[in-house]
Amino acid sequence: MTTNLESESPPASRTRILDRAAQLILDKGFAATSMRDIASSVGVKAASLYHHFASKDEIFTAILERGIEVMVTAFEQVEATSTSEAETLLREHVRAHLGSLFEFGPYTAAHVTTFHNAPPVIYDAIVPRRDSYEAMWAGLFDRLEQQGSLNASDTSIARLVLFGGMNSTIEWFDPAGVLTLDDLADMIVDQFWHGVGSANAAHSRRAASGGAR
Amino acid sequence: MTTNLESESPPASRTRILDRAAQLILDKGFAATSMRDIASSVGVKAASLYHHFASKDEIFTAILERGIEVMVTAFEQVEATSTSEAETLLREHVRAHLGSLFEFGPYTAAHVTTFHNAPPVIYDAIVPRRDSYEAMWAGLFDRLEQQGSLNASDTSIARLVLFGGMNSTIEWFDPAGVLTLDDLADMIVDQFWHGVGSANAAHSRRAASGGAR
DNA sequence: CACCTTACCTAACGAATGTTAGGTAGGCCA
DNA sequence: TGGCCTACCTAACATTCGTTAGGTAAGGTG
Structure with a gap:
């Protein structure tokens, strides 16, 4: 035995x-x-x-690839099923990405924290796949911009800043705490879409209506 | 010799x-x-x-501490000299933090990318100092909220998401490129303060007035 | 039953790691 | 001039690393 x-x-x-x-x-x-x-x-x-x-590198590569796979699957599922208008569509995508970080194992979280200083051999092997995931989001943002839903002075930067915010959640968000991932997605998208400065009237509604979706 | x-x-x-x-x-x-x-x-x-x-750990600890020192200095300088209203004050702080990441050596950048999975001994030694920097920002956000300038449903989360966005810039922003750090700070604060969703009228001004400060 | 495959083991390899011991040479001060 | 300090060196240390060789035992299949 x-x-x-x-x-x-x-x-x-x-x-x-x-x-x-x-x-x-x-x-x-x-x-x-x-x-x-x-x-x-x-x-x-x-x-x-x-x-x-075969090697430690192979394990590492497999983990990083699986991390992308999880994100891509989540993204495609939203694309395939959603019929929502711009803001809600974005909310679904943000929620899906947060899901990749927290709900499908440590792969995506490991990916986003480790990728940027992986050994060159591994980095080079992964970067095409990662680029293709980024291209999906870039495509989404282009569509939103072209339909007039998105008004950033630079769409790529807006997207990268949003991504940085989402990915940072693994360092401080506790999915077992009071807030759910739905709550968190709502907050992130509200912040991204409407802003949190007081000049915007749109905000009082959020403060009033509470967190849960 | x-x-x-x-x-x-x-x-x-x-x-x-x-x-x-x-x-x-x-x-x-x-x-x-x-x-x-x-x-x-x-x-x-x-x-x-x-x-x-005395040791590799001592070098590492010194680097992480210096990374915080740079951020704290930048923050305090803004606090000491600025007389601006809310949005501009935030802009100055964001610009200062980006400066810490890009303009004063690799310390702050090394800090934010390495801190979260540093060996426990080092992590524990650094975390109080880091908390105190976070407390400065938390204090700033509290003030903004109390004076009615900030309307997030959760101020801490808004701050952490902003921070994630700022810190991610070291992975994709090239300060030698077309955009300056001033431009980048403007974009990040515009996105944070006003949002980039089309529902907000405030945006056409940015699209029209161009990037350079 | 004999045999192969799968999944694990012990033992060891050379290389790389953080660190220490002990030495050398230049510059400064009495 | 003589002696100390600073800044570097070579050489080696014990440990840990990724990896390989070779063996054992269980379970399935002919």
């Missing part, structure tokens, strides 16, 4: 290894996460990981 | 070591940056670094 010292742990499938590794990488970063760390989190010895992956 | 093999390089002062180390850490992360990496960037052998710092 393939003796399992950590008796609670299920067999070390590829998925399980990636799950644990992604969480560790999210917590400590890629370089600071050793194969022995990953192995012990899975309940296995380091050498055993090489039956499932 | 303290023979210097890299003849172009000035003596390895504490500051010079921190400069180079911060840049490396910004590029590759803390764990992936070795003492030998830092030493060779400075033009010195690894052992020589221990004449200036």
